[in-house]
Amino acid sequence: MELSNVRPRRRRRIAAISLAAVLLLVSGSLLGFGWYYSGQLLDPENARPGYRDTVTASAPGTVSLAESRVTVLPGTWGLVWPGGGAEVGEVTGRSGGAVARELRGTPPADGTPVRLETSVWTSDPRAAHGLDYAEVRIPTELGDAPAWFVPATTPTAAAPTWVVAVHGRGGTRAEALRVMPALHALGLPVLAVTYRNDEGAPRSPDGLYHLGDTEWRDVEAAVRYARDRGARHVVLYGWSMGGAIVGQFLGRSAEAGDVSAVVLDAPVVSWTRTLELQSRNRGVPEQLVPVAELVSDWRADLDFDRFDLADHPPAHRPPTLLFHGGADGTVPVDASRDLATAASRLDWPLRYVEVPAAEHTAAWNVDPDAYESALTEFLRSVDGIG
Known part of the structure; x- marks a missing residue:
């Protein structure tokens, strides 16, 4: 072998090894991103809300x-802190980096995180609204889930249509407290459910959210529970991931x-578009969303296309009322707009x-008031409810 041929060959080998190393680093970085992002999405612990704001006075x-x-957001909200809570109303003033709001309840101490x-109340139907209720257990395939x-009137009263209320990711059944008085006024019993990985509910076998891909079976168990107790029809009410x-x-x-009817509030009607919005919020290139989906699919066996309701509409499409906030920074309002536009093509009676x-x-x-008026008008228009 001539000495003159050794160095070029060695250089080519070094270049090949370097390229392989770079590809491994890039692949590892992509997989690391996908694993981290999928953990943010699928791990219930990462969905638990913290205390990011502070009382100044x-x-x-x-x-x-x-x-x-x-x-600074407008409207009526719940103010929650470790071991307590109150209701806050509209902003009454802003100055010096502080926001003053109306308060109904015992004020927290200065400096409290x-x-x-949005749930407003963190208690229960009786404490929030004076409504009688029972703590019941829904038998699901993983075990009993609290609800x-x-x-409608008394614990023994039978009613033909029940509402099954399904909260969002990281939320609780208290999400339904806002609409319970309006539903109660219509004579509708309400079953506010929990599902796998909620506090007090059974854990999923892998301990992960499946974004609706398996949680729907817990709602199915709730529908069966309602039907076994006299319900002939059900209204499904879902917030966000619900x-x-x-x-x-x-x-x-x-x-x-x-x-017989569905009410959706800021629903996830496309997980891909939701992840794209959240990636923009985090300053992450949208091109990396497929990597997060790929890893999430590997970890939880998820088909993200299945969640796109405009492209893959459900087989059963009852009358539906769809609410969405135009300033939603979590779930894209454009996805709901597109579903509303596509509804006539899908033969889906949908009000937006x-x-x-x-x-x-x-x-x-x-x-x-406007929300409850739209809700009441819609439900009264559905045969067998109003």
Whole structure:
């Protein structure tokens, strides 16, 4: 072998090894991103809300909060802190980096870490609204899941149509407290459910959210529970990921024919578009979303195309009322707009109500009267309900 041929060959080998190393690093980085992002999406612990805002001053009837994107939002909200909570109303003033809001309840101490919640109340139907209720257990395939049952009038009264309320990712059944008085006024019993990985509910076998792909079976169990206790029809009511769960139920459950109407509030009608919005919020290139989907599919066996309700509409499409906030920074309002536009093509009787100033699932909070009026009018228009 001539010495002159050794060096070029060695250089080519070094270049090949370097390229392989770079490809491995890039692949590893992509997989690392996908694993991290899928963990943010699928791990229930990452969906638990923290306390990101702070009380700067408080007094009977008013509270001041450090100004943030959330603390300036319009409407009625719940103010929650470790071991306590109250209701806050509209912003009454802003100055010096602080936001003053109306307060109904006992004020928290200055410096308390807090968060604003769309759910408003963190208690139960009786404490929030004086409504009688029972703590019941829904037998699911993984074990019993707790739920609130709010009867139409008395615990023994039978009613032909029940509402099954499905909260969003990281939320609780308290999400349904906002609409319970309006539903109660219509004579509708309400079953506010939990599903796998909720507090007090069974854990999924892998301990992960499946974004509606398996959770719909817990809603199916709730529908069977209602039917076994006299319900002939069901209204499904879903917030955020609860909307994705409802969509999968309508497309895949043998009990979907029992659903006479659906109400969706800021629903996930496309997980891909939701992830693209959230990637933009985090300053992450949208081109990396397929990597996160690929890893999530590997970890939880998810078909993300299945969740796109416009392209893959459910088999059962009952009359539907769809609320969405025009200022939603969590779930894209454009996806709901597109579904509303496609509804006539899909033979889906769907009414769309957009609330311009509302953030995620905050359409009720911005204007409770208008929200409840639209809800009541819709339900009264459905045969067998109103």
